[in-house]
Amino acid sequence: GKITDALGGLGLFGCELFVKGDDVYANECSPRPHDTGMVTFVTHQLGFSQAGLHVRAITGLPVPAIEEGDIRKIPSLTPGASHVILSPSEGFDPMLGNVYNATNQLGVSLLFFGKPEAHVGRRMGVVLATADTVEDAKKKAEQVAHKIEMQTRQAAEWKKQQETRKHLLQK
Numbered sequence: 001g002k003i004t005d006a007l008g009g010l011g012l013f014g015c016e017l018f019v020k021g022d023d024v025y026a027n028e029c030s031p032r033p034h035d036t037g038m039v040t041f042v043t044h045q046l047g048f049s050q051a052g053l054h055v056r057a058i059t060g061l062p063v064p065a066i067e068e069g070d071i072r073k074i075p076s077l078t079p080g081a082s083h084v085i086l087s088p089s090e091g092f093d094p095m096l097g098n099v100y101n102a103t104n105q106l107g108v109s110l111l112f113f114g115k116p117e118a119h120v121g122r123r124m125g126v127v128l129a130t131a132d133t134v135e136d137a138k139k140k141a142e143q144v145a146h147k148i149e150m151q152t153r154q155a156a157e158w159k160k161q162q163e164t165r166k167h168l169l170q171k
Contacts, residue, residue: 003029010058014050035113035126036082042109042128043080079134083141085110085125087118088159091152094118096125098158102147107131108140110148118152121163139168 003026004013014034016027037050046052048063053074056063065072087094096112103110112125127148129141149158 007031035084035111035123038111038126039080039082039128040076041111042107042130043076043078044074045077048074078130079132079137080128080130081134081137081141082129083127083138083145084123085112085127085145085148085150086161086163087120087122087124087150088161089118089150089152089155089157090120091154092117093153094124094150095152097149097151098147102144103127105140105144107137108144110144118150124150135168142167142169 003015007013007029009031014030014037018025018027040049053063065074099110107130109128110125115124118124127141127145129137129144131137131140146160149160151158
């Protein structure tokens with residue numbers, strides 16, 4: 001609360017915090033929907049995604065929720081997950097390839113951020129997936145994200161992202 005109150009404004013803040021004992025350190029706060037929060041686009045009722053809640057907070061619209069003690073909760077409609085698409089190349093004008101084959105299944109959405117410049121490891125987009133369980137949605141999102149290819153004007157070769165640390169599926 002201290003951190004977001006000091007920022008001012010209205011809406012939701014995507015805050016990354018580190019806690020050590022009683023100390024809390026702010027690493028990053030963004031007054032916009034965060035890319036990992038975009039999974040709520042496919043798991044929540046229309047208007048109750050992270051972006052929808054941002055609009056409701058700014059405009060003063062009510063946010064109906066389930067009360068559980070001190071916590072107000074908006075239940076999801078379905079299990080879901082996201083997986084980042086990291087750039088495997090450097091250069092300008094990044095383009096995606098193999099999108100048709102990668103996304104040709106139910107419960108998969110692709111959001112490409114449209115950044116004009118790619119750097120190795122830069123977050124360029126996100127795959128959103130739904131499934132019967134969160135674990136299955138994570139696997140589906142991971143599989144699809146690693147099928148997506150990318151190239152830039154400078155790196156004409158189509159490449160897939162290489163990062164696999166903390167992945168569920170073996171490459």
